[in-house]
Amino acid sequence: MTLRKALDNLGLALALAVLVSPALLFFLWMLSLSLKYEIDNTAYPPVFIPTRFAWENYVNVFQSNAFGLFFLNSIVVTGLSTLAAIAVGVPAGYGIARMKAVKASVVVLISRMTPGLSYLIPLFLLFQFLGLMGTLWPQVITHLVLTVPIVIWVMIGFFEATPMELEEAAFVDGANRWQIFWHVALPIARPGITVGFILAFINSWSNFIFGVVLAGRSTRTLPVAVYNMLTFEQVSWGPLAAAALIVTLPVLLLTVFAQRQIIAGLTAGAVK
Amino acid sequence: LSSVAAGNATAGAAQGAKAEGRPAGFLRVSEPVRVYWPFAAPAVVVVTAVIAFPWLFTLWMSLQEWRVGSARSFVGLDNYARLLSDPRLLDALWHTLVYTALAVVLPLLFGLVAALAFHRRFPLRGLVRGIFILPMMATPVAIALIWTMMFHPQLGVLNYLLSLVGIPPQAWVFDPRTVIPSLVLVETWHWTPLVMLIVLGGLAALPTEPYESALIDGATRWQTFRYLTLPMVAPFLMVAAIIRTIDALKAFDIIYAITQGGPGTASETINIYLYSVAFAYYDIGYGSAIAVVFFALIVALSLVLLHLRQRTKWIEVGAAA
Numbered sequence: 265m266t267l268r269k270a271l272d273n274l275g276l277a278l279a280l281a282v283l284v285s286p287a288l289l290f291f292l293w294m295l296s297l298s299l300k301y302e303i304d305n306t307a308y309p310p311v312f313i314p315t316r317f318a319w320e321n322y323v324n325v326f327q328s329n330a331f332g333l334f335f336l337n338s339i340v341v342t343g344l345s346t347l348a349a350i351a352v353g354v355p356a357g358y359g360i361a362r363m364k365a366v367k368a369s370v371v372v373l374i375s376r377m378t379p380g381l382s383y384l385i386p387l388f389l390l391f392q393f394l395g396l397m398g399t400l401w402p403q404v405i406t407h408l409v410l411t412v413p414i415v416i417w418v419m420i421g422f423f424e425a426t427p428m429e430l431e432e433a434a435f436v437d438g439a440n441r442w443q444i445f446w447h448v449a450l451p452i453a454r455p456g457i458t459v460g461f462i463l464a465f466i467n468s469w470s471n472f473i474f475g476v477v478l479a480g481r482s483t484r485t486l487p488v489a490v491y492n493m494l495t496f497e498q499v500s501w502g503p504l505a506a507a508a509l510i511v512t513l514p515v516l517l518l519t520v521f522a523q524r525q526i527i528a529g530l531t532a533g534a535v536k
Numbered sequence: 537l538s539s540v541a542a543g544n545a546t547a548g549a550a551q552g553a554k555a556e557g558r559p560a561g562f563l564r565v566s567e568p569v570r571v572y573w574p575f576a577a578p579a580v581v582v583v584t585a586v587i588a589f590p591w592l593f594t595l596w597m598s599l600q601e602w603r604v605g606s607a608r609s610f611v612g613l614d615n616y617a618r619l620l621s622d623p624r625l626l627d628a629l630w631h632t633l634v635y636t637a638l639a640v641v642l643p644l645l646f647g648l649v650a651a652l653a654f655h656r657r658f659p660l661r662g663l664v665r666g667i668f669i670l671p672m673m674a675t676p677v678a679i680a681l682i683w684t685m686m687f688h689p690q691l692g693v694l695n696y697l698l699s700l701v702g703i704p705p706q707a708w709v710f711d712p713r714t715v716i717p718s719l720v721l722v723e724t725w726h727w728t729p730l731v732m733l734i735v736l737g738g739l740a741a742l743p744t745e746p747y748e749s750a751l752i753d754g755a756t757r758w759q760t761f762r763y764l765t766l767p768m769v770a771p772f773l774m775v776a777a778i779i780r781t782i783d784a785l786k787a788f789d790i791i792y793a794i795t796q797g798g799p800g801t802a803s804e805t806i807n808i809y810l811y812s813v814a815f816a817y818y819d820i821g822y823g824s825a826i827a828v829v830f831f832a833l834i835v836a837l838s839l840v841l842l843h844l845r846q847r848t849k850w851i852e853v854g855a856a857a
Binding site: 409 | 575576578580581582583587589590591594597646653656658662664665666668669670671673674675677681682684686690693696725729733782786788789792793807811814815827828830834835838
């Protein structure tokens with residue numbers, strides 16, 4: 265019996281090792297590439313752990329490009345589109361949940377099924393017509409396509425799960441609907457808002473397709489900037505890998521520290 | 537990245553209906569709709585502006601002959617007729633279907649296995665699961681760049697790893713014959729965690745009684761999996777399959793960043809071709825027609841999957857981009 269149990273645990277450990285190693289090794293390799301000098305990166309057989317670390321790869325990324333500007337662009341685009349999504353999406357989730365207008369979620373589904381490019385053609389023409397190209401506004405507005413449905417979706421689920429008794433009590437005490445929302449429903453839904461914020465933030469931060477079409481030379485977000493480094497500039501692997509790591513580090517850290525909330529948000533309803 | 541939130545509506549509605557002795561006027565049947573509309577109004581405006589308007593505009597443009605910089609003229613369904621005789625589009629359609637089939641089946645398979653493993657209890661489970669889901673959270677362009685380096689025929693680490701087990705070097709994304717499987721490898725690596733999370737959620741929700749009786753009846757592990765677990769998680773696998781299908785059909789970032797549809801057009805999917813037509817050739821009318829047909833294809837394939845299993849309700853799939 266104990267032998268069987270030991271074998272069982274060994275099997276599980278092996279299975280987990282096989283399952284997790286592609287993710288683990290990939291990110292370690294990414295880190296390794298970003299910390300090696302060109303001579304180590306082009307060595308064969310590959311050097312896994314270098315004897316000297318090329319910390320200047322990270323310095324180079326910021327010095328040889330307008331990377332600081334692109335970082336700022338990303339923060340503005342993602343920050344504004346996520347905050348705007350919270351501002352309109354949280355009350356909407358509340359309204360939809362209380363109206364029991366579950367069918368509204370079909371809009372969310374359709375927005376998921378629509379290829380990003382089919383939003384882009386009309387919006388691109390519209391932004392040109394309005395003379396907004398060259399500013400960050402086209403990207404901020406287009407990112408709402410991603411962030412608003414996510415926030416609405418997460419919030420519908422959270423508000424439906426919150427008990428109505430407190431709201432009823434507030435109603436009896438003479439509060440109006442707005443006061444009930446602001447002082448009763450909203451504080452309870454704070455964890456939900458966190459989940460919505462995180463998911464919207466990650467989606468917007470990683471978005472590439474909108475930026476490829478809408479970003480100009482000075483309005484690039486980080487994913488577009490990294491892509492341009494790859495295709496248009498002859499850069500050695502070290503700084504490229506360092507740039508890639510810088511781009512994705514914020515969302516990876518968010519994943520590590522907010523794993524519980526992210527999983528809750530991603531699987532909220534599928535589990536019901 | 538996707539979210540698999542599903543309507544908790546039924547639970548909420550049931551709760552609401554059960555509650556007796558509600559204060560007068562709090563939620564009369566006719567009232568909620570009117571009273572709560574103002575909360576949804578701003579979102580309705582935004583959704584109309586950035587989602588509904590582009591849709592109607594795309595439909596309208598698909599009936600026009602229109603290149604940026606030249607005059608626009610109404611051509612009826614000509615753009616749609618042109619689709620049928622466009623060999624590059626038909627090629628792209630084939631690539632899209634092959635890519636999608638592989639990029640749905642493989643993550644589903646590995647995701648199911650991973651979910652079964654993560655459903656067990658073991659030390660450091662949270663940490664291990666955290667590492668496992670990192671790929672799906674990572675920025676696609678950033679990981680595409682690293683994969684491009686790993687695919688490098690001479691210096692790439694993948695060919696080195698193959699050489700360790702005696703497999704000759706491959707050209708990966710640089711050979712028309714292996715480019716799509718190589719991209720599917722990246723897609724599988726990227727999205728298996730999402731399938732795992734969906735199925736893991738399903739496993740957590742399973743009742744324990746059937747397992748207890750199976751244990752008493754002396755069922756083997758395989759029997760328990762085959763006749764208990766698999767049928768019970770099937771609806772969740774189906775949700776995952778539909779989400780994967782939608783996402784794989786729409787795949788853009790990784791393909792574009794690694795191959796731009798190449799070599800030649802060997803990995804050009806509909807989405808990549810659509811990008812070229814609309815934003816490289818600026819053929820807006822034709823691009824819009826492709827977009828409409830592409831969307832129809834996505835909806836059609838999702839509906840087919842849905843009908844394979846009626847138990848999966850639309851609302852369960854409801855998922856935010």
